[in-house]
Amino acid sequence: MVGLLIKNGTIVTGDSKTLIAGGTVLITGSRIEAVSRRSTRVTRVQEIDAQGKVVIPGIINHHAHGITCGPLFPSAAEPLSRDQVKKNLGAHLLQGTTTILCVDGFTTKEEVEHASKLTSMTVKAATIHTPKNLAAADAVDGAGLRNSNRKETAKSRLAQGAPALGEVGAGSTLGGGCQDYKYIPEAVKCETGREIDARQAMELKYAVLGRHIKREGFNADKVKKVLKDVGLSSLLTVNKAREIVEESVLPPFDLALEGFEEAYGIAVQCNVPAIFHNAAATKDKILEIAQAAGQNTRLIIAAHSNHDTFSLEEAVKHAKRLKDLGVIIDIASFDCFINRFFGEPPDIFYALLEAGLCDTVSTDYCAGHYDSILTALHFSIKKGLLSLSQAIGLVTRNVVDAIPRLAPNKGLLSEGKIADVVIVDEENLAKVETVIIGGEVVVRAGEIVQMTKTKPRPQDKEPHERAKGHHSLGKGI
Numbered sequence: 001m002v003g004l005l006i007k008n009g010t011i012v013t014g015d016s017k018t019l020i021a022g023g024t025v026l027i028t029g030s031r032i033e034a035v036s037r038r039s040t041r042v043t044r045v046q047e048i049d050a051q052g053k054v055v056i057p058g059i060i061n062h063h064a065h066g067i068t069c070g071p072l073f074p075s076a077a078e079p080l081s082r083d084q085v086k087k088n089l090g091a092h093l094l095q096g097t098t099t100i101l102c103v104d105g106f107t108t109k110e111e112v113e114h115a116s117k118l119t120s121m122t123v124k125a126a127t128i129h130t131p132k133n134l135a136a137a138d139a140v141d142g143a144g145l146r147n148s149n150r151k152e153t154a155k156s157r158l159a160q161g162a163p164a165l166g167e168v169g170a171g172s173t174l175g176g177g178c179q180d181y182k183y184i185p186e187a188v189k190c191e192t193g194r195e196i197d198a199r200q201a202m203e204l205k206y207a208v209l210g211r212h213i214k215r216e217g218f219n220a221d222k223v224k225k226v227l228k229d230v231g232l233s234s235l236l237t238v239n240k241a242r243e244i245v246e247e248s249v250l251p252p253f254d255l256a257l258e259g260f261e262e263a264y265g266i267a268v269q270c271n272v273p274a275i276f277h278n279a280a281a282t283k284d285k286i287l288e289i290a291q292a293a294g295q296n297t298r299l300i301i302a303a304h305s306n307h308d309t310f311s312l313e314e315a316v317k318h319a320k321r322l323k324d325l326g327v328i329i330d331i332a333s334f335d336c337f338i339n340r341f342f343g344e345p346p347d348i349f350y351a352l353l354e355a356g357l358c359d360t361v362s363t364d365y366c367a368g369h370y371d372s373i374l375t376a377l378h379f380s381i382k383k384g385l386l387s388l389s390q391a392i393g394l395v396t397r398n399v400v401d402a403i404p405r406l407a408p409n410k411g412l413l414s415e416g417k418i419a420d421v422v423i424v425d426e427e428n429l430a431k432v433e434t435v436i437i438g439g440e441v442v443v444r445a446g447e448i449v450q451m452t453k454t455k456p457r458p459q460d461k462e463p464h465e466r467a468k469g470h471h472s473l474g475k476g477i
Protein backbone atom coordinates (compact mmCIF):
# COMPACT_ATOMS: atom_id res chain seq x y z
CA MET A 1 0.00 0.00 0.00
CA VAL A 2 1.31 3.44 -0.93
CA GLY A 3 2.15 5.75 1.92
CA LEU A 4 2.36 9.52 2.08
CA LEU A 5 4.26 11.41 4.74
CA ILE A 6 3.59 15.11 5.35
CA LYS A 7 6.37 16.54 7.49
CA ASN A 8 7.56 19.80 9.09
CA GLY A 9 4.15 21.49 8.92
CA THR A 10 2.01 23.16 11.55
CA ILE A 11 -0.69 20.57 12.08
CA VAL A 12 -4.15 21.74 13.06
CA THR A 13 -6.17 18.65 13.87
CA GLY A 14 -9.69 20.12 13.59
CA ASP A 15 -10.76 19.62 17.23
CA SER A 16 -10.66 23.42 17.78
CA LYS A 17 -7.70 23.22 20.18
CA THR A 18 -4.83 21.00 19.06
CA LEU A 19 -1.97 22.53 17.10
CA ILE A 20 1.29 20.67 16.56
CA ALA A 21 4.24 22.66 15.29
CA GLY A 22 6.64 20.76 13.05
CA GLY A 23 4.67 17.52 13.26
CA THR A 24 3.98 14.79 10.76
CA VAL A 25 0.93 13.17 9.24
CA LEU A 26 1.35 9.67 7.86
CA ILE A 27 -1.23 8.43 5.36
CA THR A 28 -1.54 4.84 4.29
CA GLY A 29 -4.03 4.04 1.56
CA SER A 30 -7.13 6.15 2.13
CA ARG A 31 -6.65 6.53 5.89
CA ILE A 32 -4.55 8.53 8.30
CA GLU A 33 -2.21 6.14 10.01
CA ALA A 34 -0.54 8.48 12.46
CA VAL A 35 -0.30 12.11 13.52
CA SER A 36 2.71 12.84 15.63
CA ARG A 37 4.85 15.55 17.15
CA ARG A 38 8.11 14.15 15.94
CA SER A 39 9.24 13.37 12.45
CA THR A 40 8.86 9.67 11.99
CA ARG A 41 11.24 7.64 9.90
CA VAL A 42 9.26 5.65 7.43
CA THR A 43 10.47 3.89 4.36
CA ARG A 44 8.72 3.49 1.04
CA VAL A 45 6.61 6.61 1.30
CA GLN A 46 6.20 9.73 -0.77
CA GLU A 47 7.12 12.78 1.23
CA ILE A 48 5.63 16.26 1.23
CA ASP A 49 7.65 18.92 2.99
CA ALA A 50 5.16 21.28 4.63
CA GLN A 51 7.72 23.72 6.06
CA GLY A 52 6.04 27.13 6.34
CA LYS A 53 2.65 25.55 5.75
CA VAL A 54 -0.39 24.63 7.79
CA VAL A 55 -1.82 21.13 7.51
CA ILE A 56 -5.57 20.90 8.14
CA PRO A 57 -8.39 18.40 7.61
CA GLY A 58 -10.24 18.88 4.30
CA ILE A 59 -12.90 21.57 4.60
CA ILE A 60 -16.51 20.44 4.83
CA ASN A 61 -18.70 23.09 3.23
CA HIS A 62 -22.31 22.38 4.15
CA HIS A 63 -23.99 25.23 2.32
CA ALA A 64 -23.37 25.51 -1.42
CA HIS A 65 -25.55 26.08 -4.48
CA GLY A 66 -24.97 25.42 -8.17
CA ILE A 67 -22.87 22.27 -7.83
CA THR A 68 -25.18 19.75 -9.52
CA CYS A 69 -27.12 19.76 -12.79
CA GLY A 70 -30.36 19.48 -10.81
CA PRO A 71 -32.88 22.29 -10.13
CA LEU A 72 -31.00 25.38 -8.98
CA PHE A 73 -31.82 26.96 -5.59
CA PRO A 74 -34.85 26.13 -3.47
CA SER A 75 -36.83 28.02 -6.13
CA ALA A 76 -35.97 25.13 -8.50
CA ALA A 77 -34.72 27.33 -11.32
CA GLU A 78 -33.36 25.85 -14.57
CA PRO A 79 -30.17 23.91 -13.82
CA LEU A 80 -26.79 25.38 -14.63
CA SER A 81 -24.92 23.91 -17.60
CA ARG A 82 -22.66 20.94 -17.02
CA ASP A 83 -19.64 23.14 -17.79
CA GLN A 84 -20.67 25.73 -15.23
CA VAL A 85 -21.25 23.03 -12.60
CA LYS A 86 -17.78 21.61 -13.32
CA LYS A 87 -16.31 25.08 -12.98
CA ASN A 88 -18.11 25.63 -9.68
CA LEU A 89 -16.96 22.26 -8.33
CA GLY A 90 -13.38 22.98 -9.41
CA ALA A 91 -13.45 26.35 -7.63
CA HIS A 92 -14.58 24.76 -4.36
CA LEU A 93 -11.87 22.10 -4.62
CA LEU A 94 -9.16 24.72 -5.18
CA GLN A 95 -10.41 26.49 -2.05
CA GLY A 96 -9.60 23.41 0.04
CA THR A 97 -13.06 21.88 0.22
CA THR A 98 -13.09 18.08 0.17
CA THR A 99 -16.72 17.42 1.13
CA ILE A 100 -19.55 19.61 -0.08
CA LEU A 101 -23.27 19.71 0.53
CA CYS A 102 -25.60 21.01 -2.16
CA VAL A 103 -28.52 22.83 -0.54
CA ASP A 104 -30.50 23.49 -3.72
CA GLY A 105 -32.97 21.01 -2.23
CA PHE A 106 -34.80 19.37 -5.14
CA THR A 107 -32.01 17.26 -6.63
CA THR A 108 -32.41 13.54 -7.28
CA LYS A 109 -29.96 10.84 -6.25
CA GLU A 110 -28.91 10.46 -9.91
CA GLU A 111 -28.18 14.18 -10.25
CA VAL A 112 -25.98 14.07 -7.16
CA GLU A 113 -24.17 10.96 -8.42
CA HIS A 114 -23.60 12.72 -11.76
CA ALA A 115 -22.08 15.73 -9.99
CA SER A 116 -19.97 13.43 -7.89
CA LYS A 117 -18.44 11.97 -11.05
CA LEU A 118 -17.34 15.45 -12.15
CA THR A 119 -15.07 16.03 -9.16
CA SER A 120 -12.78 14.35 -6.70
CA MET A 121 -14.65 16.00 -3.81
CA THR A 122 -17.36 14.10 -1.99
CA VAL A 123 -20.66 15.64 -3.09
CA LYS A 124 -23.89 15.16 -1.15
CA ALA A 125 -27.20 16.96 -1.30
CA ALA A 126 -29.79 17.99 1.24
CA THR A 127 -33.51 17.66 0.49
CA ILE A 128 -36.57 19.89 0.69
CA HIS A 129 -38.88 17.64 -1.28
CA THR A 130 -41.94 18.55 0.79
CA PRO A 131 -45.33 19.76 -0.51
CA LYS A 132 -45.12 23.34 0.81
CA ASN A 133 -41.53 23.84 -0.27
CA LEU A 134 -42.40 22.50 -3.69
CA ALA A 135 -45.39 24.86 -3.89
CA ALA A 136 -43.11 27.76 -2.88
CA ALA A 137 -40.70 26.85 -5.68
CA ASP A 138 -43.53 26.67 -8.20
CA ALA A 139 -44.85 30.04 -7.04
CA VAL A 140 -41.62 31.83 -7.97
CA ASP A 141 -40.02 29.60 -10.58
CA GLY A 142 -39.98 25.77 -10.70
CA ALA A 143 -38.68 25.72 -14.29
CA GLY A 144 -35.94 23.26 -13.33
CA LEU A 145 -38.29 20.61 -11.95
CA ARG A 146 -38.58 17.43 -13.99
CA ASN A 147 -40.93 14.60 -13.09
CA SER A 148 -38.03 12.81 -11.45
CA ASN A 149 -37.53 15.75 -9.08
CA ARG A 150 -41.21 16.10 -8.33
CA LYS A 151 -41.80 12.49 -7.47
CA GLU A 152 -39.22 12.31 -4.70
CA THR A 153 -40.17 12.98 -1.09
CA ALA A 154 -37.93 14.24 1.67
CA LYS A 155 -38.18 10.84 3.32
CA SER A 156 -37.25 8.99 0.13
CA ARG A 157 -34.21 11.23 -0.32
CA LEU A 158 -33.17 10.80 3.32
CA ALA A 159 -33.46 7.03 2.89
CA GLN A 160 -31.16 7.34 -0.14
CA GLY A 161 -28.50 9.02 1.97
CA ALA A 162 -29.32 12.75 1.97
CA PRO A 163 -27.68 13.89 5.21
CA ALA A 164 -29.98 16.83 6.03
CA LEU A 165 -33.06 18.80 5.09
CA GLY A 166 -32.34 22.08 3.39
CA GLU A 167 -32.08 24.71 2.41
CA VAL A 168 -35.47 25.33 3.94
CA GLY A 169 -36.52 28.62 2.40
CA ALA A 170 -33.96 30.71 0.55
CA GLY A 171 -33.23 34.10 -0.90
CA SER A 172 -35.26 33.15 -3.95
CA THR A 173 -38.41 32.23 -2.02
CA LEU A 174 -38.05 34.63 0.91
CA GLY A 175 -37.01 37.90 -0.65
CA GLY A 176 -33.24 37.51 -0.22
CA GLY A 177 -30.19 37.86 -2.45
CA CYS A 178 -31.35 35.60 -5.26
CA GLN A 179 -34.31 37.92 -5.81
CA ASP A 180 -31.79 40.76 -6.18
CA TYR A 181 -29.53 39.19 -8.75
CA LYS A 182 -32.05 37.10 -10.63
CA TYR A 183 -35.80 37.45 -10.28
CA ILE A 184 -36.32 41.21 -9.74
CA PRO A 185 -33.88 42.21 -12.55
CA GLU A 186 -35.63 39.70 -14.84
CA ALA A 187 -39.04 41.18 -14.02
CA VAL A 188 -37.80 44.77 -14.46
CA LYS A 189 -36.22 43.86 -17.79
CA CYS A 190 -39.41 42.18 -18.94
CA GLU A 191 -41.40 45.34 -18.16
CA THR A 192 -38.96 48.04 -19.28
CA GLY A 193 -36.32 46.37 -21.43
CA ARG A 194 -33.68 47.81 -19.09
CA GLU A 195 -31.13 45.94 -17.04
CA ILE A 196 -30.57 46.69 -13.38
CA ASP A 197 -27.87 45.16 -11.23
CA ALA A 198 -28.20 43.26 -7.96
CA ARG A 199 -27.44 46.26 -5.78
CA GLN A 200 -30.08 48.36 -7.55
CA ALA A 201 -32.65 45.57 -7.32
CA MET A 202 -31.91 45.24 -3.62
CA GLU A 203 -32.44 48.97 -3.04
CA LEU A 204 -35.72 48.80 -4.91
CA LYS A 205 -36.84 45.73 -2.94
CA TYR A 206 -36.05 47.41 0.39
CA ALA A 207 -37.93 50.54 -0.71
CA VAL A 208 -41.00 48.47 -1.56
CA LEU A 209 -40.99 45.84 1.20
CA GLY A 210 -38.40 46.88 3.79
CA ARG A 211 -35.69 44.59 5.11
CA HIS A 212 -38.20 42.33 6.83
CA ILE A 213 -40.13 41.80 3.58
CA LYS A 214 -43.53 43.07 4.63
CA ARG A 215 -46.15 45.05 2.70
CA GLU A 216 -46.09 47.60 5.54
CA GLY A 217 -42.45 48.27 4.64
CA PHE A 218 -43.53 50.24 1.54
CA ASN A 219 -42.05 53.72 1.31
CA ALA A 220 -43.20 55.66 -1.76
CA ASP A 221 -40.53 58.36 -1.39
CA LYS A 222 -37.78 55.80 -1.26
CA VAL A 223 -39.15 53.96 -4.30
CA LYS A 224 -39.27 57.26 -6.17
CA LYS A 225 -35.67 58.00 -5.24
CA VAL A 226 -34.43 54.53 -6.25
CA LEU A 227 -36.23 54.79 -9.61
CA LYS A 228 -34.55 58.15 -10.18
CA ASP A 229 -31.09 56.88 -9.13
CA VAL A 230 -31.42 53.84 -11.36
CA GLY A 231 -32.71 55.90 -14.30
CA LEU A 232 -36.10 54.23 -14.48
CA SER A 233 -38.31 57.20 -13.52
CA SER A 234 -39.55 57.68 -17.06
CA LEU A 235 -40.29 53.99 -17.52
CA LEU A 236 -41.88 52.95 -14.24
CA THR A 237 -44.35 54.63 -11.92
CA VAL A 238 -43.95 54.09 -8.20
CA ASN A 239 -47.03 51.89 -8.19
CA LYS A 240 -45.85 49.82 -11.12
CA ALA A 241 -42.44 49.33 -9.48
CA ARG A 242 -44.21 48.25 -6.30
CA GLU A 243 -46.32 45.80 -8.24
CA ILE A 244 -43.28 44.29 -10.02
CA VAL A 245 -41.34 43.78 -6.80
CA GLU A 246 -44.34 42.43 -4.87
CA GLU A 247 -45.23 40.02 -7.64
CA SER A 248 -41.69 38.74 -7.79
CA VAL A 249 -41.05 38.42 -4.07
CA LEU A 250 -44.34 37.71 -2.30
CA PRO A 251 -46.10 34.78 -4.05
CA PRO A 252 -43.79 32.09 -2.56
CA PHE A 253 -43.25 33.90 0.73
CA ASP A 254 -46.01 32.49 2.97
CA LEU A 255 -45.68 29.03 1.43
CA ALA A 256 -41.94 29.07 2.13
CA LEU A 257 -42.57 29.98 5.77
CA GLU A 258 -45.12 27.17 6.09
CA GLY A 259 -42.42 24.96 4.59
CA PHE A 260 -40.33 25.68 7.69
CA GLU A 261 -42.78 23.83 9.94
CA GLU A 262 -43.11 21.00 7.47
CA ALA A 263 -39.36 20.48 7.15
CA TYR A 264 -38.83 20.74 10.88
CA GLY A 265 -41.47 18.04 11.48
CA ILE A 266 -39.64 15.65 9.16
CA ALA A 267 -36.29 16.53 10.73
CA VAL A 268 -37.62 15.47 14.12
CA GLN A 269 -39.30 12.32 12.82
CA CYS A 270 -36.17 11.19 10.98
CA ASN A 271 -33.68 12.61 13.48
CA VAL A 272 -31.68 14.56 10.88
CA PRO A 273 -30.74 18.24 10.98
CA ALA A 274 -32.54 20.87 8.93
CA ILE A 275 -30.73 23.87 7.46
CA PHE A 276 -32.98 26.94 7.66
CA HIS A 277 -32.56 30.16 5.68
CA ASN A 278 -31.93 32.59 8.53
CA ALA A 279 -32.56 36.22 7.58
CA ALA A 280 -34.56 39.21 8.79
CA ALA A 281 -37.64 37.90 6.99
CA THR A 282 -37.48 34.46 8.65
CA LYS A 283 -36.14 35.28 12.06
CA ASP A 284 -39.45 35.16 13.93
CA LYS A 285 -40.36 31.83 12.34
CA ILE A 286 -37.03 30.20 13.25
CA LEU A 287 -37.25 31.52 16.78
CA GLU A 288 -40.81 30.20 17.13
CA ILE A 289 -39.71 26.73 15.99
CA ALA A 290 -36.63 26.77 18.21
CA GLN A 291 -38.61 27.84 21.27
CA ALA A 292 -40.95 24.89 20.87
CA ALA A 293 -38.22 22.41 19.98
CA GLY A 294 -36.96 21.38 23.42
CA GLN A 295 -34.31 18.67 23.04
CA ASN A 296 -34.56 18.91 19.25
CA THR A 297 -32.98 22.35 18.89
CA ARG A 298 -29.73 20.59 17.95
CA LEU A 299 -31.51 19.60 14.71
CA ILE A 300 -31.94 23.25 13.75
CA ILE A 301 -29.14 24.87 11.79
CA ALA A 302 -29.59 28.63 11.39
CA ALA A 303 -27.83 29.17 8.06
CA HIS A 304 -25.82 32.28 7.24
CA SER A 305 -26.79 34.04 10.47
CA ASN A 306 -24.81 37.07 9.28
CA HIS A 307 -27.35 37.63 6.46
CA ASP A 308 -27.19 41.20 5.19
CA THR A 309 -30.89 41.82 5.77
CA PHE A 310 -30.15 41.91 9.50
CA SER A 311 -28.86 45.02 11.17
CA LEU A 312 -25.72 44.21 13.17
CA GLU A 313 -27.42 44.51 16.56
CA GLU A 314 -30.38 42.47 15.36
CA ALA A 315 -28.13 39.69 14.01
CA VAL A 316 -26.17 39.39 17.26
CA LYS A 317 -29.26 39.48 19.46
CA HIS A 318 -31.10 36.94 17.33
CA ALA A 319 -28.11 34.57 17.09
CA LYS A 320 -27.64 34.76 20.85
CA ARG A 321 -31.26 33.85 21.53
CA LEU A 322 -31.04 30.92 19.12
CA LYS A 323 -27.69 29.79 20.49
CA ASP A 324 -29.02 29.90 24.07
CA LEU A 325 -31.80 27.58 22.95
CA GLY A 326 -29.26 25.15 21.49
CA VAL A 327 -29.60 25.98 17.79
CA ILE A 328 -26.48 25.56 15.62
CA ILE A 329 -25.33 28.94 14.36
CA ASP A 330 -23.78 29.04 10.92
CA ILE A 331 -22.21 32.09 9.31
CA ALA A 332 -21.39 32.46 5.62
CA SER A 333 -18.39 34.02 3.97
CA PHE A 334 -20.77 35.36 1.28
CA ASP A 335 -18.93 37.91 -0.87
CA CYS A 336 -18.05 40.19 2.05
CA PHE A 337 -14.26 39.90 2.08
CA ILE A 338 -12.82 40.33 -1.39
CA ASN A 339 -15.40 39.89 -4.12
CA ARG A 340 -17.95 42.38 -2.74
CA PHE A 341 -20.58 41.56 -5.36
CA PHE A 342 -23.33 42.99 -3.17
CA GLY A 343 -20.93 45.39 -1.55
CA GLU A 344 -21.63 44.52 2.10
CA PRO A 345 -18.61 44.46 4.45
CA PRO A 346 -18.05 41.51 6.85
CA ASP A 347 -19.07 43.47 9.95
CA ILE A 348 -21.81 41.06 11.05
CA PHE A 349 -19.58 38.06 10.35
CA TYR A 350 -16.95 39.54 12.68
CA ALA A 351 -19.48 40.62 15.30
CA LEU A 352 -20.94 37.11 15.59
CA LEU A 353 -17.45 35.62 15.92
CA GLU A 354 -16.48 38.21 18.50
CA ALA A 355 -19.59 37.36 20.51
CA GLY A 356 -18.51 33.70 20.43
CA LEU A 357 -21.78 32.61 18.84
CA CYS A 358 -20.64 30.68 15.78
CA ASP A 359 -20.57 26.93 15.31
CA THR A 360 -19.88 26.56 11.59
CA VAL A 361 -18.84 28.57 8.54
CA SER A 362 -19.99 27.95 4.97
CA THR A 363 -19.90 29.86 1.68
CA ASP A 364 -23.46 30.14 0.35
CA TYR A 365 -23.45 31.37 -3.26
CA CYS A 366 -23.89 35.11 -4.01
CA ALA A 367 -24.46 34.40 -7.72
CA GLY A 368 -21.16 32.52 -7.73
CA HIS A 369 -19.21 35.45 -6.25
CA TYR A 370 -18.74 33.99 -2.77
CA ASP A 371 -15.37 34.31 -1.06
CA SER A 372 -13.65 31.13 0.02
CA ILE A 373 -14.09 29.86 3.56
CA LEU A 374 -10.35 30.11 4.15
CA THR A 375 -10.38 33.76 3.02
CA ALA A 376 -13.01 34.52 5.66
CA LEU A 377 -11.07 32.61 8.32
CA HIS A 378 -7.78 34.22 7.34
CA PHE A 379 -9.13 37.74 7.88
CA SER A 380 -10.89 36.72 11.10
CA ILE A 381 -7.67 35.30 12.55
CA LYS A 382 -5.74 38.42 11.50
CA LYS A 383 -8.30 40.52 13.36
CA GLY A 384 -7.68 38.41 16.47
CA LEU A 385 -11.22 37.05 16.59
CA LEU A 386 -10.19 33.40 16.37
CA SER A 387 -7.17 31.25 16.99
CA LEU A 388 -6.01 29.12 14.09
CA SER A 389 -7.27 25.93 15.70
CA GLN A 390 -10.65 27.47 16.55
CA ALA A 391 -11.01 28.69 12.98
CA ILE A 392 -10.31 25.30 11.44
CA GLY A 393 -12.64 23.56 13.90
CA LEU A 394 -15.53 25.67 12.56
CA VAL A 395 -15.24 24.12 9.11
CA THR A 396 -14.19 20.56 9.93
CA ARG A 397 -15.12 18.74 13.15
CA ASN A 398 -17.93 21.15 14.06
CA VAL A 399 -19.65 20.46 10.74
CA VAL A 400 -19.36 16.71 11.29
CA ASP A 401 -20.95 17.16 14.71
CA ALA A 402 -23.75 19.31 13.28
CA ILE A 403 -24.53 17.00 10.32
CA PRO A 404 -23.17 13.56 11.25
CA ARG A 405 -24.21 11.85 8.02
CA LEU A 406 -22.44 14.41 5.83
CA ALA A 407 -18.88 13.40 6.51
CA PRO A 408 -18.61 10.30 8.71
CA ASN A 409 -15.02 9.56 9.72
CA LYS A 410 -13.79 12.90 8.42
CA GLY A 411 -13.10 16.37 9.78
CA LEU A 412 -10.19 15.42 12.03
CA LEU A 413 -6.55 14.65 11.54
CA SER A 414 -6.27 11.61 13.73
CA GLU A 415 -5.51 7.95 13.44
CA GLY A 416 -8.04 5.94 11.46
CA LYS A 417 -9.84 8.91 9.92
CA ILE A 418 -10.24 9.22 6.17
CA ALA A 419 -7.23 11.00 4.71
CA ASP A 420 -8.82 14.22 3.46
CA VAL A 421 -6.00 16.66 4.13
CA VAL A 422 -5.29 20.19 2.93
CA ILE A 423 -1.99 22.08 3.07
CA VAL A 424 -2.17 25.88 3.02
CA ASP A 425 0.26 28.75 3.27
CA GLU A 426 1.11 29.83 6.80
CA GLU A 427 1.04 33.55 6.00
CA ASN A 428 -2.07 33.39 3.85
CA LEU A 429 -4.44 30.60 4.77
CA ALA A 430 -6.52 31.23 1.66
CA LYS A 431 -3.60 30.09 -0.48
CA VAL A 432 -4.25 26.39 -0.90
CA GLU A 433 -1.17 24.46 -1.97
CA THR A 434 -2.11 20.80 -1.74
CA VAL A 435 -5.39 18.90 -1.43
CA ILE A 436 -5.45 15.21 -0.62
CA ILE A 437 -8.73 13.32 -0.78
CA GLY A 438 -8.99 9.74 0.41
CA GLY A 439 -5.18 9.56 0.41
CA GLU A 440 -4.80 10.78 -3.18
CA VAL A 441 -3.18 14.09 -4.08
CA VAL A 442 -5.74 15.93 -6.23
CA VAL A 443 -4.38 19.49 -6.02
CA ARG A 444 -0.65 20.15 -6.16
CA ALA A 445 1.03 23.59 -6.12
CA GLY A 446 -2.42 25.21 -6.24
CA GLU A 447 -3.51 23.39 -9.38
CA ILE A 448 -5.88 20.54 -9.92
CA VAL A 449 -3.91 17.45 -10.90
CA GLN A 450 -6.77 15.04 -10.59
CA MET A 451 -10.20 16.35 -11.50
CA THR A 452 -12.27 13.24 -10.88
CA LYS A 453 -12.15 10.17 -8.70
CA THR A 454 -9.96 7.35 -9.93
CA LYS A 455 -12.10 4.78 -8.21
CA PRO A 456 -15.35 4.76 -6.29
CA ARG A 457 -14.78 5.49 -2.65
CA PRO A 458 -16.85 3.22 -0.46
CA GLN A 459 -16.38 5.62 2.43
CA ASP A 460 -18.42 8.23 0.55
CA LYS A 461 -21.52 6.14 0.97
CA GLU A 462 -23.72 5.89 4.00
CA PRO A 463 -23.28 2.65 5.96
CA HIS A 464 -26.79 1.47 5.10
CA GLU A 465 -26.17 2.19 1.40
CA ARG A 466 -23.10 -0.01 1.53
CA ALA A 467 -25.06 -2.76 3.20
CA LYS A 468 -27.82 -2.46 0.62
CA GLY A 469 -25.24 -2.62 -2.17
CA HIS A 470 -23.87 -5.90 -0.90
CA HIS A 471 -27.32 -7.29 -0.48
CA SER A 472 -28.46 -6.53 -4.04
CA LEU A 473 -25.19 -7.89 -5.37
CA GLY A 474 -25.89 -11.15 -3.61
CA LYS A 475 -29.40 -11.28 -4.99
CA GLY A 476 -28.19 -10.55 -8.53
CA ILE A 477 -25.83 -13.47 -8.46
Ligand SMILES: [Zn+2]
Nearest residue numbers: 167170171277
Ligand atom coordinates in the same frame (compact mmCIF):
# COMPACT_ATOMS: atom_id res chain seq x y z
ZN1 LIG B 1 -30.20 31.01 2.32
